Amino acid sequence: MLKAAAAVLLFSAPLQASGPAVNANSLNGLSAADISAVEIAMPAPSAPAMLKLPGDVVTRLHLMPQAYKSALLSYAKNEKEFAEFTAMWNPILQKAGFLLGEISYKADLKMAFINYTSPKGLVLRQFIADELTYDALNPTEMHNLKQELTATLEKNGMPVAASFYLRSDIFRPTFVHYYVTAGDENRDHEKQLRIYKNGGGGDIDYAMLQDFGINIVRRDTTFRMVYIGYQIGNQYRLAADEATAAVKLAEYKKFLAENKKEFIGSRTIKFEKPLVSGANTYNYMVDIYFYQ
Incomplete structure (x- = not known):
């Protein structure tokens, strides 16, 4: 089966x-x-x-x-x-x-x-739209979304070669686009229409991503978006205080550079209530964005 x-x-x-x-x-x-x-x-x-x-x-x-x-x-x-x-x-x-x-x-x-x-x-x-x-x-509504994404692809120099509505037992009613773009040996570095979901289900920092120049196509939810570009990655780091948070951010930025990944931006969030895990108490979280 x-x-x-x-x-x-x-x-x-x-x-x-x-x-x-x-x-x-x-x-x-x-x-x-x-x-x-x-x-x-x-x-x-x-x-x-x-x-x-x-x-x-x-x-x-x-x-x-x-x-x-x-x-x-x-x-x-x-x-x-x-x-x-x-x-x-x-x-x-x-x-x-x-x-x-x-x-x-x-x-x-x-x-x-x-x-x-x-x-x-x-x-x-x-690009399959069933997650949206x-x-x-x-x-x-489905047709309008399909047309919206078709127009976005065309506008960004990524012409749609084929597009279909999809009905099957595997997917809910949805549609799929096949479009043309420039290839790269590393698929993460291709200009693609992509869905990004923030790690852990947290809210996306849309303002920061826009400031960095991310081509956001659709703010689907607070934690999921459609964009055009390279594959975006996201990591969290917990810290007891701001100084430790800054150190952990610097360490991760160094890790990204060593692995030839591009740092996009970060934000440091202070918890309303301390997060206790075993013997550790955390008051801050560093939210880090980068290109894969």
């Missing part, structure tokens, strides 16, 4: 940009043996009550590939689904200006690959 982790692995969680090229034996640290050990059987398409949505609707997840390096990766349980996947996506890639490379189907892994190249170093990336705040049963 399908496990949620298997679905997330292939269709939701981003694969990392670093590592060897796509092949049957190595997928960024996932070996063929690792993947074969997981029972990946997509659910038979159900028939959820379809909303009247303006635009194309995808109900079969093998037609919604993962954008990985300079390739599209899809779960396809047989040759028929592989053929459907390539018939749909080869023209999309070509229309977006990409040159098709090796196209293959690994029957033992039930995975299909379309490799492509770009003389300009461009890549195709994916919207009424999934209101087609107008």
Whole structure:
């Protein structure tokens, strides 16, 4: 039976940009043996009550590939689904200006690959909106959000190559954008449309991020936003007093520099009531933002 982790692995969680090229034996640290050990059987398409949505609707997840390096990766349980996947996506890639490379189907892994190249170093990336705040049963609200993000991508020089509403047992009613952007060996350093959630569910310091020049697209909640840019990271450090907080901030900034990560900014927060953990009492928290 399908496990949620298997679905997330292939269709939701981003694969990392670093590592060897796509092949049957190595997928960024996932070996063929690792993947074969997981029972990946997509659910038979159900028939959820379809909303009247303006635009194309995808109900079969093998037609919604993962954008990985300079390739599209899809779960396809047989040759028929592989053929459907390539018939749909080869023209999309070509229309977006990409040159098709090796196209293959690994029957033992039930995975299909379309490799492509770009003389300009461009890549195709994916954005799924299901984490955002919207009424999934209101087609107008979902459509307006979809159009808003499409316009934002276009405005930022990241044209949408394909866009679909998505109905499946894995996601609530949502939509997905596939857009073009400049590639980088480190995917964290690509200009992407991203969702950022503050660590621990704390509020985002929107003012500080804006002052630093973060391109905030949507303030979805106090702790979650949509933005365009590099991957943002966040860490907390607890301290008994302001002096200790300053030392911990300096230590972490040094750590970031040593690991070639860019410091964005920080804020030091004094607790209304002391936080007691075992023998330690903390009165301050340092909230640190950086680029991964």
